[in-house]
Amino acid sequence: MKLLFFRWHSYMNEGIEQALKRLKIEYDTYAYQFTDWERDDAFLDLFSQALAAENHYELVLSVNYSPLIAQVCHDRNVRYAAWIYDSPIHIRREDEMYYDTTMLFCFDRGQVIRFQKKGIRAYHMPLAADAKQFSKYKIAAKDRQQFRAQVSFLGQLYYTDYAYYCGPLGEYERGFLEGVINAQQKIYGAYLIPDLVADDMLKRINEQYAAASDGQASITRRQLEYLLACEVTSRERYLILGLLSNHFQVKHYAPKADERLKNVQYMGYANYDIDMPKIFRLSDINLNITLRSIESGIPLRCLDIMACGGFLISNYQ
Numbered sequence: 001m002k003l004l005f006f007r008w009h010s011y012m013n014e015g016i017e018q019a020l021k022r023l024k025i026e027y028d029t030y031a032y033q034f035t036d037w038e039r040d041d042a043f044l045d046l047f048s049q050a051l052a053a054e055n056h057y058e059l060v061l062s063v064n065y066s067p068l069i070a071q072v073c074h075d076r077n078v079r080y081a082a083w084i085y086d087s088p089i090h091i092r093r094e095d096e097m098y099y100d101t102t103m104l105f106c107f108d109r110g111q112v113i114r115f116q117k118k119g120i121r122a123y124h125m126p127l128a129a130d131a132k133q134f135s136k137y138k139i140a141a142k143d144r145q146q147f148r149a150q151v152s153f154l155g156q157l158y159y160t161d162y163a164y165y166c167g168p169l170g171e172y173e174r175g176f177l178e179g180v181i182n183a184q185q186k187i188y189g190a191y192l193i194p195d196l197v198a199d200d201m202l203k204r205i206n207e208q209y210a211a212a213s214d215g216q217a218s219i220t221r222r223q224l225e226y227l228l229a230c231e232v233t234s235r236e237r238y239l240i241l242g243l244l245s246n247h248f249q250v251k252h253y254a255p256k257a258d259e260r261l262k263n264v265q266y267m268g269y270a271n272y273d274i275d276m277p278k279i280f281r282l283s284d285i286n287l288n289i290t291l292r293s294i295e296s297g298i299p300l301r302c303l304d305i306m307a308c309g310g311f312l313i314s315n316y317q
Contacts, residue, residue, distance in 0.1 A: 149279075180196045
């Protein structure tokens with residue numbers, strides 16, 4: 001089998017290529033960075049030409065899913081496998097998921113079940129991390145000074161537009177959404193948000209958006225569920241970091257600081273390939289606080305921590 005590995009600025013790239021080599025699977029790489037994952041005519045032409053030039057590819061593999069890759073593969077009758085580390089998938093276009101050439105491999109079993117109910121070829125497949133890749137980085141004295149910590153958390157706090165979206169809503173609707181958030185915050189054994197947001201409530205919310213915007217604004221069920229899941233996660237991460245920082249040295253690595261967390265040491269952005277392995281190895285405890293839209297699955301962050309030789313504490317989810 002000859003495989004084409006589509007490579008963009010994502011996680012897992014190096015580990016996948018090393019695995020392909022160890023398995024002695026013949027492959028080529030195709031590198032491209034989308035600016036718009038759903039519309040790119042130039043890419044469609046270029047990628048179609050690439051598959052036509054090498055018409056013996058049996059499979060195209062990518063990290064995360066692209067409807068544009070799916071479209072070209074379908075046109076060229078080449079199977080397309082997407083190994084996905086996002087839950088939910090941040091793509092609005094779903095038509096290409098139904099192609100008989102498209103296969104989705106998701107780490108979240110709940111997401112797989114929802115896709116399968118729609119008739120999409122989706123399969124459960126856990127994520128992976130390459131311990132050999134991360135072990136090549138040696139710890140220097142300056143690394144110990146920079147990255148040594150009692151507790152480290154690498155991840156954003158999910159600053160949402162929840163307050164903005166609540167602005168046009170009535171008191172009852174705002175109270176209802178707040179109740180959904182509070183209920184989900186207290187329960188780990190189930191993902192409640194999709195069941196709690198009923199169709200009639202979504203209709204009432206969109207009626208109020210339409211009235212406030214002359215019919216210009218609306219929100220889909222998928223968008224509302226993700227907004228609420230991110231808001232729950234944001235509050236949970238803030239609470240955990242705030243409580244821990246009252247008792248331990250806590251370092252937070254993210255593109256943006258939260259000024260409310262006075263006792264948390266903000267460390268800025270951490271490079272995935274170079275900084276991250278050192279952070280995980282030099283921290284007494286590494287935290288994983290899972291995004292609440294993930295129903296059943298181990299996120300890549302947990303596997304990265306363990307592959308780097310770090311000590312992991314994860315939330316119940």
